[in-house]
């Protein structure tokens with residue numbers, strides 16, 4: 314049994330009178346893919362925002378590797394090894410795939426100074442690392458393509474590549490297959506498995522496509538109206554009557 318890398322304790326976020334996340338106690342085991350599912354407005358994105366420091370909770374705690382990260386800013390949380398892929402917004406459309414990944418690597422390598430005295434060797438290391446990440450994410454043959462020209466599936470891979478730049482321990486993916494054509498879903502599923510199986514990352518993923526969840530997740534937490542309604546293996550979740558009710562009605 315793996316250790317717990319991320320956990321929340323009675324995590325709550327209210328927006329005025331609306332409780333978007335209510336007393337959530339989430340436990341994510343190291344080296345697993347943990348899916349968060351639930352109907353629209355269930356609180357999944359708000360939960361992600363609380364975990365990654367984009368929002369401060371109204372009450373409750375977030376622990377990453379037993380360190381209290383509650384209310385800490387995103388750059389600090391990211392520096393500890395918990396990174397989120399920001400949909401599309403993290404991509405510069407008018408730069409190539411390689412330039413996008415290179416900028417992400419450069420931003421993470423704090424010791425790299427971009428001066429005019431030592432540019433060449435540092436530049437080579439950063440480019441080398443960017444090529445390595447492009448290769449891992451299946452973008453090796455597309456490094457010179459402008460990000461704006463990528464297919465939706467490859468854009469998602471580029472988001473994951475950018476998130477990988479700092480060599481995080483845990484990657485939070487918000488709907489990595491959203492807007493992706495059917496043929497492009499399988500390569501993304503393979504990439505998520507590769508992150509876990511080969512790169513030993515922990516992945517927390519918000520995902521609407523239940524077949525993707527069944528294929529990739531070790532554990533599933535189902536949210537409804539701000540709370541966790543059920544947790545278990547994908548098989549347990551699809552067989553759960555309560556879960557069936559919120560998805561299919563009575």
Ligand SMILES: Nc1ncnc2c1ncn2[C@@H]1O[C@H](COP(=O)(O)OP(=O)(O)OP(=O)(O)O)[C@@H](O)[C@H]1O
Pocket residue numbers: 328331332333351352353354355356357358359360
């Ligand atoms: N900044 C905000 N201000 C006010 N209400 C908000 C804010 N962000 C989210 N909400 C509300 O909180 C609730 C949970 O929203 P959230 O986006 O977390 O749900 P979700 O499960 O991610 O939904 P979806 O699957 O549609 O993305 C919703 O009722 C939403 O309208």
